[in-house]
Amino acid sequence: MSLVEWSVNSEGIALIELQREKQAHSLSKDVLLGLRDIVESLKAKQDVRAVVLTSTGEKVFCAGADLKERAGMSESEVLQAVRRIQSVIHEISEIPQPTIAALTGSALGGGLELALTADIRIGANEGKYGLPETSLAIIPGAGGTQRLSRLLGPGKAKQLIFTGELINGVEAERIGLLETSTAVENVRQHAFELAEKIAKNGPLALRQAKRAVDLGQEVDLLTGLQIERACYEHTVPTADRREGLLASKRSVNHSIQANSGGARND
Secondary structure (H helix, E strand, C coil), X not given: CCCEEEEXXXXXXXXXXXXXXXXXXXXXXXXXXXXXXXXXXXXXXXXXXXXXXXXXXXCEEXXXXXXXXXXXXXXXXXXXXXXXXXXXXXXXXXXXXXXXXECCCEEXXXXXXXXXXXXXXXXXXXXXXXXXXXXXXXXXXXXHHHHHHHHHCHHHHHHHHHHCCCEEHHHHHHHCCCCEEECHHHHHHHHHHHHHHHHXXXXXXXXXXXXXXXXXXXXXXXXXXXXXXXXXXXXXXXHHHHHHHHHHXXXXXXXXXXXXHHHHHC
16 A cells, blocks of 8 residues: 555545644654655646545654654755655645644644645644644754745744643634634535635636735735736636626526515515
8 A cells, every 4th residue: 555645526625635644643754755645746737626635644744854764864864855755844834725734643843834835734632733842952844934934924834843742622723723623523524625726717717816815815905906916817718717607697586586586475
């Protein structure tokens, strides 16, 4: 069995699944190379409308770097391994389709950094979430200092990073680290229900909406509006847009007719 598998269902939802449960789904070299290959394939899949990233089991989503693998490395090899994690996690953040991280258990260190690449995070009430690297005399090195501060604001991000504190899913939802926290056995179902809602919408519109939000976060409002305009223009000459307009018109006409009929029957 591969350490990471992926598939696409009939609704255009891709499932990426870490399958290294005995090793807490830690990010070994082989896992990272597998994820990189999957990301490259996804970028070319026009029929994929949403992506769910998860792992097997219900204890740990991902424990971060494979410390056993790293134990025998020299300092230069450790730096090379860190750069590999940085590179692959950044590539995952650039998946053009909307992504949902279904955190079936705890996400620690690099595991949380992996989850932070997703557009939406659904976690487990029972899970533990945090960046404990400072307790190991290092810092988050795969985007944690940057993505967490952009998500939560610098103060809350610094508190979590400086203390190395781990919080449960309920608290993670309260502060905005998770969009939703639920019982661990419901995490996957919730993620797929959300992915199904997303997948019903225009695939190009989804990609352009994601691009507009992501790029807009890094610039001033005026530049952000220009980015939005450019992304909108990509959606105009599409059959999906014309079909959406017709469907909306039919829905409005049906509503008007229903209301008129109700009025006549009063």
